[in-house]
Amino acid sequence: MKTATTGSVDANGAMLAYTAAGPEDGTPVVLAHSLFMTREMMHPLLRRFASDGFRVVAYDHRGQGGSSPAMRQELELPALTEDLAALITELGLTRPHVVGNSLGGMIALRLAAWHPDLVRTATAIGASAEHEHRRDEFDLLVDHLTAYGTTGALDIGNGTMPVRELLAHIMFGDDTLAYNQTLTSRWMDYFDQLPPSIGDAADAVVARDSVVEDLKDCQVPVLAIAGAQDHAYPDPISGKNIAEAVGAAGHHIVIPGAGHSPALEQPALVYAALTEHFPRAA
Template structure:
């Protein structure tokens, strides 16, 4: 992976596809890393796009950070700084869950950097399950994920994916089980985020909300119509997908993204 020193941290990222291609930036979910977009990245680089997928500070191969530096707003500033560092503007930004929080903040606050934003399995609102998730985050901070991996998998995947026991789910189950207690600090930033609804009013960036029909964390309408209404954008729901819709149904997601990108190019 390549590394960039931006916004007081060091972000690890991959940069693939032609340098003169239209850029897409992929921003990952909590508990995952940039590789959750491997299928989508491969498809779009083959189509001639330049694809950058990075790890958030405090996760994956990026630099560790203390809890106070892991607020979602800081992660959005990191993404903006990376886009500027790599001279990617204007680019498409696609984020799943936490990455969607980042994409929506960029659309609201840094519209000059974006062609479009897509929020997959995400939310524009504050955490409505705070009372449920806070004890889990405390446990993660003390013990890591190993003994709560089933709980995390239920949050992050839909019933169809969990029932199949595929190589995809087994790979990510093993990866999630290995996460160290520092993941609790990243999770704390996620569940204590502020809402972005009001800031999205009058958004100039075309926004697409992609919901999974089986999302246990942010079910429709939270992950679909609520985002679209706030940003004046569009929403779609993907069947047989949960919270990690980019991983669970990459082909369907790719089709929706292609239409989203094309609509923006025509406008």
């Protein structure tokens, strides 16, 4: 990315690391990453949008990647949503298209519901607007992460699985796991390096409140993208349910050959869906 620059910004009391690319006068796009990953997962989209003349910013959530650490209570989704609102303001991004995968998508939905004046369109990829449906199961993972980080293995009911492999199963679809070892190995190596503090970020996601009621009559165009092989939030959770919660401004699609991370697994298909979605903005 020859035109990309990296930096950090003080937003809502957190120092958020970001990568920016594309012409400064281009229509802004903000990209928000998944839990357990960093803004690098959004770089395939960043490159495509920057090449098309958009001004693109991909950032790390507080407590993850290159952004500042935070206590567990500072990682709840309302706080992360205010971080994004502050980042948009501090970087002078006028009504950006906001695109997020998983945790990033949950934040995008909340920003559209709570700060519609800041958002041109919102896209939630592999996300959920609801309470966590698998709370007990994911609480076991949170407890392990908090105590041991990503070392060791976890009993998943029908045997044990190394935590790095469990995270890969959550984050990727069957096709990616079977046929894209370069991608999965790169991220599993990153999972190995995650500290126990990642358990705090995971707890904030698992313990989140529903935003379904907040999205009713949302006027911001919202696209929900589900991965056809999502092991964590399969459609309709990550697709149809979100669109129906939004109402007339909501749309959803399903991306084939992708799991929980379509932005990383099938960026070309996601990019095509986004370029169709963006013109829905008023």
